[in-house]
Amino acid sequence: MASGQATREPGGAPLGFIGVGTMGRPMARRLIEAGHALIVFDRDEAAVAELTAIGALAAQSVHEVADRARVVFTSLPTPAIFREVALGAGGLRDGETVKILVDLSTVGSRIEKEVAAGLRERGIETVDAPVSGGAAGATKGSLAIMAAGVGAALDEVRPLFDVLGKVFVVGDQPGQGQLLKLLNNMLSSTAFAITSEAFVAGMRGGLDPEVMMAVINAGSGKNGATLDKFPKHVLPRTFDFGFPVGSVCKDIGLAVDECQALGVPMWVGNIARQVWNHAAMQDGAARDMTELVRYVERWSSTEGLDA
Template sequence: MTTEKHLGFVGIGRMGHPMAERLLDAGYTLTIYDTQPDALQALAAKGAQIASSPKAVADAAATVLVSLPTPDIVLKVALGEEGLARGSVVRTVVDLSTSGSQAARMLADGLGALKIDSIDCPVSGGVTGAKRGTLALMISGPRARYDALQEVFAALGKSVYVGEQAGMAQTMKVINNLISVTALSVTSELMVMGVKAGLDPDVMLQVINSGSGRTNASEDKIPRFVLTRSFDFGFAIGLSAKDVRLCLEESEQLGVPLRVGDAARRLVDDTRDKFGNDADLTEIIRYVEEAAGVQVRGQAAGKA
């Protein structure tokens, strides 16, 4: 199939799998590829066709979505020897990854030379948002292609068109991510401070969320994944460190100092170095807890 109801999807990981599954549930047919064959089986059972390479995906579908962990991998998958650009059918590549503006411009230039449109479409909302179809999609690229793919984007969440220029949505995404990580970092530090001072963490969140200190961290991440001690938000600290680095690198290029953002970067990097790349983002608080000698435990986790 080569109609718009048939899509390609490369990168069936924590975010890619639920996004691809939502597209299948919305009535699209998919040709999929991932370097980990086991990741493909559940989608194949729902009717997706497994391809042998990114090029094979691009030989089957005019529009290919990619969800990949780093800019280097995105560029290799798109422009490499067996990459999407070598495909005979592909005409649009939608990058759902957080790749940064520089990689987005390289991607657009490489694909554009072959008359393939590039759409930047980084997403926010985590694994939960991907499963529920409530992601925030930041999109830049040719307006006509954005308009033509509205139904695809609607299956994944709510889209906001940022502009025509390649990389604009990526800049918006890393800004959003640094705001989110900074809120989680400072909330984690101050929850630890409060517990060490004798405050009840459940009561602390009631106060914070009733006042001006509330953020997504205090309303969602801390109560669901920290007070329960589950630490399973579903986003790896190593990927968060990459996203923060991309934002700080771009700010430096633009000549805009981000002193608060740099402090958040140090805490994220320290957490990654201590607990490993695959540790959950919400484990930032564990790094602070160990230095303070306390744990932030809510009623849901018990008092042990």
């Protein structure tokens, strides 16, 4: 859609979008294609160029976005980067126009609460809205959005969520969305780790991997790994789910820390965390998370299907 056809938000301001990487870029694209004017910022010039080619405006800094957009989305990789973008010098906190931050990142509830408090001092409300569904869900507009925030801010941005997926209102305080997202990711990554071990054990015992997955998915052992990641990304040996091991380590680490802070001992979660961290330390941080299977094969002295 050409920029001249784009719909500006109340007050004539475009939407802002900071962080247009693996997840942010397809979400920003969907907003543009739905007719919204966007001003975007990312250090990756190629990612920004992909969006300006379909009508986005390119900002030169976070501060420019905050000066021009009333509603700003963030999709950022780490808690430290999120804090710097929101509260650092020249960050959102210093913007003249921004009134609502919609954070789509996975950064943990403690940082989310800190940022929300810092922004509220400047009259900026935060809608904590992490997403689940991966890059494929972001592209298709089928993400699960776990939104928490005060009513007026949440009501204003809720129609925008419809472009990205299905919204679940999980609370009225920033941080509640983050907690649920971390619990979801911890369940997902733990399921993948134990499924990898079961898969490799079955191969060592002579089972056909396709038959194994079919039987598990017809029984009580099915989970997100057996239903989706293994059939689509492991059995074909493409390992292209689109989420790196290092990001799994970040998310499960945040999840375990937050659960322990709530008084839950996390025996199983800590073990799963160690498995992922061990893979990351063996040159795996940048590899696709589905390649954990290869590490389990190596640790088990088992040849993979592509050996």
